[in-house]
Amino acid sequence: MTVSVVLYTSDLRVHDHPPLRAALEGAQEVVPLFVRDPAVDRAGFAAPNRLAFLADCLADLDRGLADRGGRLVVREGDTVSEVRTLVRQTEADEVHMAAGVTAFAREREARLRKALEDDGCRLYVHDGVVTVVPPGDVLPHGSDHFAVFTPYYKRWTAEPLRTPLSAPTSLHVPSDVRSERIRRRSAVADVSPALAVGGESEGRRLLGSWLAQHLDTYQDRHDDLAGDVTSRLSPYLHFGAVSATEAVHRASRRGGEGADAFVRQLCWRDFHHQVLAARPEAAGADYRPRQDRWRRGADAEADLAAWREGRTGYPVVDAAMRQLAHEGWMHNRGRLITASFLVKTLYIDWREGARHFLSLLVDGDVANNQLNWQWVAGTGTDTRPQRVLNPVRQGKRYDPDGSYVRRWVPELADLDGPVVHEPWRLTGLDRASVDYPDPLVELPEALERFRQARSAA
Known part of the structure; x- marks a missing residue:
């Protein structure tokens, strides 16, 4: 046998x-x-x-x-x-x-x-x-990996995809092989209250329903914080409960701009895996060092704590951080906004943010978490390393009526319209009635601090 x-x-x-x-x-x-x-x-x-x-x-x-x-x-x-x-x-x-x-x-x-x-x-x-295209299968001339996404994407989309395999109909396991009991979810302490249900069955159900209901509008609405038409498949992809290759096949069969946008996101996942495969040290070291002298000391620690707790005074940042704590997951646009705020507005080391995200994210993945943080910090593969996301503008653009903020920051639930993104503009009794902190830092001052620091580096 x-x-x-x-x-x-x-x-x-x-x-x-x-x-x-x-x-x-x-x-x-x-x-x-x-x-x-x-x-x-x-x-x-x-x-x-x-x-x-x-x-x-x-x-x-x-x-x-x-x-x-x-x-x-x-x-x-x-x-x-x-x-x-x-x-x-x-x-x-x-x-x-x-x-x-x-x-x-x-x-x-x-x-x-x-x-x-x-x-x-x-x-x-x-x-x-784990990936659609194996790391190392697509290489640029004279290098062991692609350092820029767009040329990688062009090559990646030209690669032939293997055909997804069906599940086996039967298998036999030797009867005398012992096994320990599988730990139950209920035995794990300190879990986020609204953590998603794991497993292949749930992942396949989610993939099917999302493709049918939201794929067609994904291109136009994937950054809509309140609408949240993202697939939420990242945890299932991280644990391999859903095959990325099968997801590409199923989306591509439906076609359209939404499918193209979704497949592009799966390509980003492969892109980061091929970078990490070639540069494993990028999990903790700058991929492209900028000689940053990140803020240290008591003031920086206090700002970092406020960011972790969702008490920065910038509503869209705080909403996203509270979503992370409650669900163990965060909307991708929220990840970009909160990361940019920490590393560029507060000028705190990206590793601090990556560490906090890994402590909570159910999809916490070394390749995607660390390299996305580096992308935002400007120490990674971003071709515009100095870009800074303004949290007020981001909030007004991707949560125009404030629904996302009001959901996650109940202190601001009674504020109507765009004012929810700038509660510090309230005056007198209106401001006094809102139990919400003032901004940690003025955005123009923070932007100048970052620019001077990078210039000096």
């Missing part, structure tokens, strides 16, 4: 899963394995929202496998040690897994390959499982 192991990491699904399909084709029995590795906790990526969402994903994956006669095997410990133990127990000939791009994932893969070779077992690492 031949046995293969499928090591699940950030690809928690049964549909369009090349490692699972390859394992089934090469063996009579397959062990779908997920290892809860304490090294992830030590690296600081085991945030409560992601742990709760992960619990949903694992439970749903187990149900999906059970519907096909299998089950998910869960172990806790060092990934390499646990896989090696399982291989020896089952006398498995092959291990299949999806390729990763982070330094952690690559180091884990290298250790696993060496350990399995010593046991006479082959490791197969599959590209194009």
Whole structure:
């Protein structure tokens, strides 16, 4: 009886899963394995929202496998040690897994390959499982990655897409392989109150309903903060509960400007993965150093705390930060506005913002979170590194009637129209009746501070 192991990491699904399909084709029995590795906790990526969402994903994956006669095997410990133990127990000939791009994932893969070779077992690492186009498949002349999005996008769209794979109809797992219990979402403390439900079933339902209801208007309304017609698929893509390749195929079949805009966003995701694959140090170091001397000290710490708490005095910034705390998710336009405010208006190190986002975002992804922060900070791939987003103008443009602000900043719920974006302009008793702080900083002064700092650097 031949046995293969499928090591699940950030690809928690049964549909369009090349490692699972390859394992089934090469063996009579397959062990779908997920290892809860304490090294992830030590690296600081085991945030409560992601742990709760992960619990949903694992439970749903187990149900999906059970519907096909299998089950998910869960172990806790060092990934390499646990896989090696399982291989020896089952006398498995092959291990299949999806390729990763982070330094952690690559180091884990290298250790696993060496350990399995010593046991006479082959490791197969599959590209194009987490991303649409594998990092490194599209390269500019004379470089190991694209540093600018637009030329990458042109090449990316010309690449042939692999056909999504259907879910297997059946699989058999050796009956004597033990598994630990899957942690329930309810066992995770400090989870955001309105955190989305995780899992492939929910992700596929969301993808289908969003494509039918909102894809056609996505091009015109994707920045509408109050309307919120974004897909909200980012958590499911981060955990691999939804295949990015399948999402591209399904959107492209419908066609239109909305589909083009949505596929472009998925390309941005691939773009950041190929940057990080080539420059893994960009997870913590400036991709393009600007010699910034970020603000430090008590005043900067107080401003950072106010930003985290949604008490900056700029309503659209505070609304987005409160949405993050409540949902573990934030509208993409809100991410741009809040990030620009921290790094350029307050001139505080982008790593502080990235760290806070990773502590709450259910879709907290090293490639996309860190490199998007660097893009906004001007230390990344943005071709206009000095751009600064004015939060008042952004609020009036993307939340013109103030509905988004009033939803998340109840102190301003009684203010009508655009005045909600500038409550400090109220006078007398009107201002005194609003329990909302004055702005941390005047925007013209902050802009001049940033420009002088970058000029000096």
